[in-house]
Amino acid sequence: MQCPQCHQIDQVQSAAAIYKTGTTHSTGKSRSTSFFGPSYTHSHHSSHQTALASRMSPPENKTSQQIFTALISFSAMDFLWSTIHHHIQQTASGRLPLGYNTGAVFINLFLIVFIVRIAINSRQRSVQMKRWNKLWYCHRCDLEFVIENAGQQAATNE
8 A cells, every 4th residue: 555645655554464463462371389288270361562553453342341331330220229119118108109110111221222322332333443444554654544445545644
C-alpha cells in the first residue's frame, strides 16, 4: 500500500501486522516443592506490547464486561426487590400495591434492554473490525489511513 502523504510503500504496514509483531505472549509453569508438604504447580501468563501495537490494537470486545455488569445489576435488582417485597409483607395490610409480578416485569424489561444493548454493541464492533482490517500505518509519516478499496485511499487523522 502507498502512503497518501509521502506516496512511498516501503514503510507502510497493516494495523493487523503491527499488532501481531508488536505483541508477545508467554505462558509457563513452575513447580515448587516443600520439604514437609506436597508440590505445587503454578501457571503464569504474561504479555508485552509496544506502544505502536497498543495504538493499532483491534477494537475491544466488551461482551464479557457487559455480561458481568448485567449479572451484578440483576443481583442488585433481585436483592432490592426481595427487600421491598419483604418490607411490604410486614406492613399491616400485607398486600403488594402493584401486584406480586411487578418484580418479574421489571427484571424481564431489564433483560430485554440488556439483550438489545449487546446486539447493538456487537453490530458496532463488527463495523469497527471491518474498518480495523482496512487500517494501515506509515512509519515515515506517523499516519494512520484506511484503504476503502484497492484503487481509493482515504487518509484519516486519528
